[in-house]
Amino acid sequence: MIEMAILGLLKDREMHGYELKKELTAQLGQFWQASYGSLYPTVRRLERRGLIELAYPKVDVTRRRNIYRITEEGEKFFEQRLCERAAVLDDTKFGVRFAFSRYLTVDDRVDLLERRRAYLLEMVADLREKLKSYREKIDKYTYRLMEHRVDTTRADIEWIDRLIAEEKPKTKPNG
């Protein structure tokens, strides 16, 4: 997912590693702790694969800053992955895709939201079933944690419903 986040940020403008780290923390820090240990190796990997490249090769030697830009191939890769139907849409995967969903068509964005919605509904149903069947068997605090997850997931679904309602009129102007 860090690959996608880096490509998404570089699609906006050229950046160097340290800058990417700051932006990742600021904009997407809710989903994971962007560490140098994953950032720099991933940047290298993307460069090796030709998905990004140095913007001003060797010019900024004095400052030792490596400023990167996304390549055409990188853009293709990014856009393909972005609208790809992922089997599991957990918090991180959904978060990164939604954060860059300005690069999706309205239809694909609504589709993303609806698949996330389905995933969350399934999770709530599973948890509800477990809460019923486990009631006396599991620990009080584990039980509380499951109840809590049901509550917050319901709030998530309501948030998604509002977003879908906002997006949909554009595709199907009717009610």
Next chain:
Amino acid sequence: MIEMAILGLLKDREMHGYELKKELTAQLGQFWQASYGSLYPTVRRLERRGLIELAYPKVDVTRRRNIYRITEEGEKFFEQRLCERAAVLDDTKFGVRFAFSRYLTVDDRVDLLERRRAYLLEMVADLREKLKSYREKIDKYTYRLMEHRVDTTRADIEWIDRLIAEEKPKTKPNG
């Protein structure tokens, strides 16, 4: 964290790997996807360190099931880690600790909840500041994601407040 989860489960009763995987998914599946790729190596590591051991060595050869139990050393390790003050109390770290908080004293449990509360309050304050200063600078969907996080985190804090209120009267019987 999988180490702690495995030790916590084995503190209740003896289990083999496959069973551990099922319990992890059922009880703690909200926090991470317990995969075989992390489960079996972790079990091995815990065995090598003497924190768990085979319950019936070589007896169940026919079924090839390795049934493990926690050792005294494992229990010590588990209890120390459980009440240890972690610098960061993200979802996973808090979740695992809370799920096994029946092994904590009331005071330590309240302390855990209050540290999680402080962590979440800080996160909300950070996000609020970012929402103000970034308003026009960042993308609409990234912005929505941050708003969403603020909302759900507030719900989280309310849940914690209710739990603290439930726990506290036992230590300080007064209001």
Next chain:
DNA sequence: GCTTAGATATATCGATGCGATATATCGTAT
């Protein structure tokens, strides 16, 4: 009794990610 299918059970591979740390330079305040 024979075979097939799905659940049970253990294990490992390569890739990815994390936390800590090393190193050096830049900007600026004393």
Next chain:
DNA sequence: ATACGATATATCGCATCGATATATCTAAGC
């Protein structure tokens, strides 16, 4: 001058993930 905190890149060892291989057990259908 120099001392310090922010900027910047990089790597090490370990933990974790997703996919896959392999074998056995169980139950159903013939």
